[in-house]
Amino acid sequence: MRDFILKRVAALLLPFIQMYGLYVIFHGHVSPGGSFAGGIVVGLAFIAFATIYGLERGRAKMPERITTLTESYGTLWYGIMGMVGIIKGAPFLANKLAGIDLGTLGTLSSGGLISLIGLGVGIRVASTMVTLFFTMMEEES
């Protein structure tokens, strides 16, 4: 009961922090920020959860098995998105050349594959941050 206020506030805020992180990840090409900054925000939400509710409960939210998978396949997702260009006969990481419709200026779709690539990078960054935090905390104890 000692951290009652902290825990309540965190429970209220953390979902919104994560939503904000996802927003930053997806809107990297139309607003400041991007997949790295957004990924950090998402990762920090998990780290904040672990510091407030204790390491065990934090680890239960993000077990090592999951972070290994998200780290690996987040990066692989980037590669797959890059390969879209090659499959369509354009160079690696091609966007408009690969026949992606770029929509209207200033909207989410105007980045083509960029938001999707950003999703992979964001997942990777978030899980890396979580891994770094837990590795150091567990090494310490």
Add this chain to the structure above:
Amino acid sequence: MTATIISNLPVFVVITPLFVAFILSTFARRIRLVESLVITVLALGVLGAGYLASLVLMRNGIPIIYSMGGWPAPWGIELVAGSLSAFFLLLVAGVSLPVALFTVDNMTHEVGGSVRTTRFYVLYLLLAGTLAGMAVTNDLFNVFVLVEVATLSCCGLVSACKHPRAAEASFNYLILATLGSALILGGIGFLYIITGHLNMGFASMELSRIWQDYPHVVWIAAGFLLVGFGVKSALFPLHVWLPDAHSTAPSPASAILSGLAVKGYMICLIKVLYNLFGSTLIQKFALHRILALLGMVAIIAGSLFALAQDELKRRLAFSTVAQVGYVFLGLGQVNAQGLTGTLFHIASHAVIKSGLFLAAGAIIAATGKTRISEMVGIGRKMPITMAAFTIGSLGMVGIPLFSGFIGKWHLLSGSLTAGSTLAPLVIVIGSVLAAAYLFPIIRTAYFEPAQAIDGQDPGVPQRIALILLAAGVVILGVAPGPFLELAGRAAVELLALK
């Protein structure tokens, strides 16, 4: 399908190892699968690099240019596969495959546990991928990122063992190397500020037009880059991290670090110096004199330090410092002979030194002895290992018919062409010193009365790796053929830019 792969080959040789490295950690439980994946990827790399090299040779010096994302050069990132790139790609693939073969079945007891071994392989593939990237990149900022990823993987490889000494060596390496990369980034920043380009070709055009307006900035940029890459590639007064790092790392890691990683930074330096500054500017700013002088000091000092070591891996590590000197000495001779010699020396040293480190690792693993004076009579117990070591030593000294000879020969004639009197002398003295610090090991191993010392040759994959590398030393020495051709063409291309 095949046509798609071939037209995208410059990017595939870089991204395949990288992306396989990233998914490798999900298979940590099945170490067999991890090992076979690593070997497969590196074997594919050999095929790709070989095909690319033949393509480059057929195109008569017209480089293959690949624009990432389809954006043309000044805006997009460009990969250029010319003679130099093909040469270094072939070298990276050709050396990293035998070294990886040596690690099969062999790493778990040295590194401990299958998870840690998988991490070792992740770093190994990352290093191979970034080195391939250094070969083909033509973008200054890519150079920085690749150098940085390579540095981090190198530090990780050094600290792969749980030994506290390895952690300390790794930390020192990390601090000095990061200092170096900060300097490299600073140098790139200055060049970007005055030229406005990150693409080396465009930056070079701009630089040759405006350097007279900013001589101090060019000086500072050159100095930053030289010191930065000097720290990374262990140029003599900046080599302090190398002996500890390379002697405490697991042996295959030492082999790849001494053999290839150091060379990657040199290739980057060569690219920056000759593709960006250009030979005229190098001579205007007297950079070639500085390089040659530092190289000569490194040869003598590194060899003398190597003579003083009794620990086998430390002696080999200091020998790397000396051999780095040859490369810098050759860089300082702005003529085709000298540059050919430098490039060929890079290749021959990569093959030789990885072979020597692997042989040393096999000896240490089999006998538990790390000091040369204790390795009495090892030649009779471990014939294949010691034979590989002997061939490597002969190549390192520069005996004719072994690979070291051709590189040194070209360096020698290059330095004579350049009109230097001191450089040829230093090259010869360096060879004599190399004989002085390598031949006693062979004498101890073969000709001293044997004690009751245990040990036998390592397993089959390890033997194949040693034989492959020893064969490489002999083949490069007897029939350098297309390899020398590539090096020669790369030298001419590097000098073509005024």
Add this chain to the structure above:
Amino acid sequence: MKILLDKLIINYPYFAAVILFLIGAFTVLTRSNLFKKLIGINIMESAIFLMFIAAGNIRGGAVPILRQSNPEALYINPVPSALMLTGIVVSVSVTAFALALIIRLYQSYGTTDARRIAEMKREVT
């Protein structure tokens, strides 16, 4: 003298970058505490980031995001900022790795002082 001072004042970000860089390099090379060395590295890298970003800045320039409302606006140069984002990522990884190494060193030697560690290593051998 006045021209020199004017140049310095106009280019104050570069001046700050040089000072920061020197502080960082000095810290790395002279302090024996591993944490201080790491902090020095970080200061040094920040100096380089500052230099890059200052080089890309155009006074009065807009955020470099293409908008339909004013496509003709004067944008600052986004390339250095993008590059430095990568640089920051690299710096984060270096810091994390170095911290992990410091933890391991502390576990085996019981100190974070480079000089003490070197002494203890010499005693062992």
